[in-house]
Structures are given as structure tokens and as C-alpha cells.
Amino acid sequence: MLRTGERCEPGAENEPGTGDSRTDEAGPHAPVSGRPMVAPVASVVPAAPPAVRTRERLRVALWRAAGFIGRTLRGEWYGIVVEPVRTLVRRGLSGLALAFVAAFGVIFFHALAQRPTGAVVVRVLGGVYADLPLWLALLRTPVSLYVPALDLPVWAGITQLFLAFALAELTLGRSRTLFISYVTTLAGTLMARVMIALGPGWGGLGLPPEAGRVLDTGPSAAVVGLFTYVAVVRRAPIVFTLTGGSMVWESIAVPNLAGREHLIAVGAAILLALHAQVRSRPRAFIRRWRRVRTVRGGELAYLRHEIRHPE
Template identity: 75%
Template sequence: MSILRPEVDRPGDDRAEKEPRAGARPRRGSGAGTRPRGERRTDGQTPAGTRARTRTRPGAGPRTGARPGAGAREGERAGPGVPEAARAGLPARIVAFAGRTLRGEWEGIVVDPLRRLRRRGPAALSLAFVACGGVIFFHAIAQRPAGATAVRILGGVQGDLPLWLALLRTPVSLYVPALDLPVWAGITQLFLAFALAELALGRARTLAVAYAATLAGTLTVRVLIAMGPDRWGVGLPPETAQVLDTGPSAAVVGLFTYLSVVRRAPIVFTLTGGSMVVESLAKPNLAGREHLIAVGAALVLGLLHGQGGRLRRLLPGVRASAQVRGSA
């Protein structure tokens, strides 16, 4: 008699050891002859009617708790520093990111406006044609002494003019070309800026952004002249007030900046703003200051784009808090 398994015959043992009938599925945990889960046989045989727990796949051994190579991968993750494979793929990821950014900017700033131009026709560029035609017209008139005087009276803006007169001449000064810049090179930039902005933003918003950028430069220059050249290094000397401040360059810079912010184009924004910074550092004159101011104004307007609903929701709360403070 064995200690591990007593040789005691119990009723029903012979029935439990018999083979199940064909087509019948054995029930688990039922019947007197079933063996409790977890109990092993000492004779190395698998009881009839039970399934082997070891599952095998074709061409692979039995599954265990650990996968081959898992420890190596865990060691690479936990190890200090970046793996060599990741360092080797870093330039490729940078190139891929730059490619995706360029493709997105090309789609948003060039391809989408061209699709609208194809749908709407040349009439969609009416504002761009009017802007270029106005610059050419005023440039042709200014070639004669009488015409130059008329252009100066209609659109000539200077820092020493009364404020009301400067504000009255500012809209016309958009079409008066600067005397120290080549007009035909500026017309190309003017047409591209107004055409892309008109197709992407609409005529009303294009005019608003262009005028806001120009007006911001005109008004801020007065503040810089009043500050003087010795105030924080950003002021302008008093003789700058007699320099003629005309031309659409501030509007062009403002439109490109606004488009780059609204269309999420960091490369165009960097090229536009970076060139203005370089220009202002290389030639610190009135035009350089105005271009930087135009970039800043367009940047603020671009960040506020689409925030009208949020501002309208905030205004009632601000008014209510002001009323509460006034009553207290």
C-alpha cells in the first residue's frame, strides 16, 4: 500500500476511468470520478477527457511567461541615454518634419487660394489689381513737379503733421510709392500679398489688416520720435519727423505675417519677421521701425483671429464685475 495514493477501491472508480462515449463532451467538475483541479497524477499519464494545458504553435515551442528578446528590449528602454538607432534616425525625423511643414504651408497659403481663384475667376483678384493700379498711377503722376505736389498733398504723411491730417492721408499713402525704393520690384510683392490675402481672407479683412498695419506704424513712429534716440535705444531722432512716410510696404509685411499666423505657417512667419529684424538692425531708419511695428500688429491680429465669440462671452462678465465694484 502506497502512502501517496492508497489502493482503496471506491464505488464508481471503474466508471470514471472508462472512455467517454463518442460524440459526448465530458462535463467539468461533475460526477464522482472527476479529479479536483490542480491535482497531478503520479504515473505521468493525462486523465482521459481532459485537455492538455500546454498549447503549441506551428514551428514554435510551448509558450512560456517570457518572450524571447523581451529582456533586451526592456534593458534598452531602461538604460540611460538614447539608443544608437534612435540617434541615427534623428536627422531623418527632422527632415520628415520639415517636409510635412513645408507641404502644409504650401497647401494652406498657395494651393487653397489657387483653388478659390479657379472657382471664382479673375474677379477674385480685384483688390490686388486696384492696389497695383493705384501705385502705378501715383508713381506716374509723381514724375512731374505738379503731380509730385498733388501726390504729396493727397497722400504724403510725415511725423510733424497734425494728427488729424495724418489720419486723413493715411489711406491714400498706401498707394503712394516710397521714393527710395524701386517701384516695379515692390509691385510684385504688393500683388502677391494682396492676391493671396484676398483669396484666403476676403476683401474686407484684407483691407482691415493692411490698413491696421500701416496705421500702427504711422502712429507708433510719432511715439518713437517723441521718445528721442536716447530712450532705451528704440527712439528716433527729431529730424525723422520730416521724412516722407508713404508706401505699401508696411501693409505687405502685415498681410504676410497675418497669413502665416492664421494658416499656421512658421516658416513663412520666420522668413517675414526675420527679414524685418535683419533690415532694422542693418539699417535702423524709419522704414525698418515701421516694418517691425507692422509685424507686431499683424501678429496680435492673427492671434485674435477667431476669438470673437470668446471675447463676447467675456465682456458680460467684465461688465458685471465692474458694476459690482462700482456699487461696493
């Protein structure tokens, strides 16, 4: 707006800060020449075709699966290979004492059973049958771990036995290794009696009475139980699949007494491992609580000392 006596310069009404210009108050987006300003239209991105979205989802799923497999393999490599090897380097060959004793025991009883007199001794000391009295079967069960089965290759069984006992001894310790091997073997021996008592039928769970006269020896149940226990404790699904899955396939392909006892050993090892995991959680919590309490107690004692004896 012009006052009296002032002259309007050309373009002066459009300069910022002069007069009562609307563009100076409303900003650069104010309407020009009294016309309403039209808001800019946002650009719309067209949706990807369904085939492209499907390929993208498949690519993401494959990357996630590859990452999971990589993390699993890395964890199993450290839990099953690296840490036991470090323990072996720290302890030396004394860390494999139980594995050497088990392997030499199988070799000794196999060599002894090659002679007629030795075969009688082996059968008397470690021969376990389902139709034996229970007390006698329990007495012979520890020795039956070292008596090789007649229908299995000895040297392949010795290799598996050595690896299982060595891994368990380096990971779990000797006492727990002996406990797991004995309990899994004993579970298979006792369940064989139950299955024979049920008789044929029962959805394939029962066994005929003739199975009671089959020689039930060998360390295979202990080997399967140890591998399964270590796999569950160390959270190694690949090792668990190789051991438990192979036993399931064996029981389906060859439905005999040994295959079912292996399944029982796998189940017993899983229960023992889960029980150990449940028991370790409260202990870990108590240890953590004591550590926090000790730290806080030390800080409190330091504050009291500072208050009583200021510098």
C-alpha cells in the same frame, strides 16, 4: 504501486496514465529519479555601446524632424497655394480686383510723381510726415498706401504688393484685407510719433527729431502685415519666418524709421490674427453645439412620431 499478483513490465512505470507515476502528475518538467529540477537560465542581451545608442537617437531625431518639416511644407502648400488657387478658379479674375487696384494705384502715383506738378499733388494727397498734425496724417494715410517710397525699387515693390493683396483677398476676403492693410500701416505711422516723442536712447527705441521730416509713404508696412496675418491664420511657420524674420534682420542691419515701422506692422498683424483665432473658437463651438442639438432634436421628433403612429 503494484498489487499482489501483478507483474511489473519493463518501462511500465514511465508510461503515462499507469500507476502513480510522478511524471504523469507533475508534467514533463517533474524531477527525474528524485533529483530536483534546475530552472532554465534566461539569456541576457548585452547592452549596446554608448556610440550605437547615440547614433540611434540621432537617427530617430532626424526622422522626426524630417517628418515635421514634410508635414509643415504640405500644410503650407495646401493653405497658401492650393486653396487660394481653387478660390481663384471658382471666382475668376474678379477675386483679384483689390490686388489689381492696389498695383495700378502705385503705378499711377509713381507716374504722376515724375513731373513737378504731379509730385506736388502726390505730396499733398498722400505725403505723410511724423511732424504733421495728427488729423492731417490720418486723412492722408489711406492714399499714402499707393505712394511708392523714394528709396525702394518700384517694380519689385509692385510685385510684392500684388502677391500680398492677391493672397489676402483670396484667403481673407476684401473687407478684411483692407482692414488689415490699413490698421498695420496706421500702427506704424502712430508708433513713429511715439518713438520720436521719446527721443534718442531708450534702448534704441527712440528716434531723433530729424526723423519727423522723413517721408513716410509706401505699401511696405501693409504688405508685411498681410503676409504675417495670413501666415498666423493659416499656421504657416515658414512664411512667417520669411516675412517676420526678414523684417527683424532689416531693422537690425538698417536701423531707420522704415525698419521699425515694419516691426510694428508685424506685431500688429500678429495681435490681430491671434484675436481672430480666439474669436473663431467660441463661434465654432456654438456652431457645433447647434448642429448636435439639431440632430438630436430630429431624432427625438422621429421617436415621438413612431410612438404616436406605430405601423
